[in-house]
Amino acid sequence: SLENNRFNGTLPAELGKLVNLENLVFIANNLTGGLPLELNKLTRLTELRLSGNNFTGKIPSFENWKQLQKLAIQASGFEGPIHPSISLLSNLTELRISDLTGEGSEFPMLSNMTGMNKLMLRSCNISGKIPDYIADMTALNTL
Structure with missing residues (x-):
């Protein structure tokens, strides 16, 4: 974890070489730019936290x-x-996503996330109906 520091600039593409990395936490820095495509090589990630930065571009795939x-x-x-x-x-x-800019969409498809216990989608420009499958997420304790 490298949270609550004063890092600035972009995330280095070289982080993609850390293929055994399971947790990537850069909360509360001053990081900018988009996420490097090389981060797609981090297939073992179990935790990704990028909150409180100044990234640009679309939310990643x-x-x-x-x-x-x-x-x-x-x-x-x-x-x-x-x-x-x-x-x-x-x-x-x-799952915690908030404060997205730009275009909105309908509620994302989360129906196969049956073990979800915390779901927060705040200020994401979501429209339409709340899906019925939310009631099937019986492990939820925070919505």
Whole structure:
């Protein structure tokens, strides 16, 4: 964890070489730019927390991070919508996304995340109905 520091600039692409990394936490820094594509090589990640930064660009695709259990991207500067590949993260127990700018979308498909216990999607420009499958997330204790 490298949270609550004063790091600035972009995340180095070289982080993609840390292929055994399970936790990547850069909360509350002053990081900017987009996420380097090389982070897609971190297929063992179980926790990704990027909240409280000044990133730019679209919220990333999640297709290579299928082991994620905890994902927090709050007030980080990313644009919406939430990438559809989030539906591949069936191991998620905690999902926190907030303060997305740009275009909105309907509620993301999260129906296969049956072990979810914390779900927070605040200020993500989500429209439409709250899906019925939320009631099937019986492990939820925070919504």
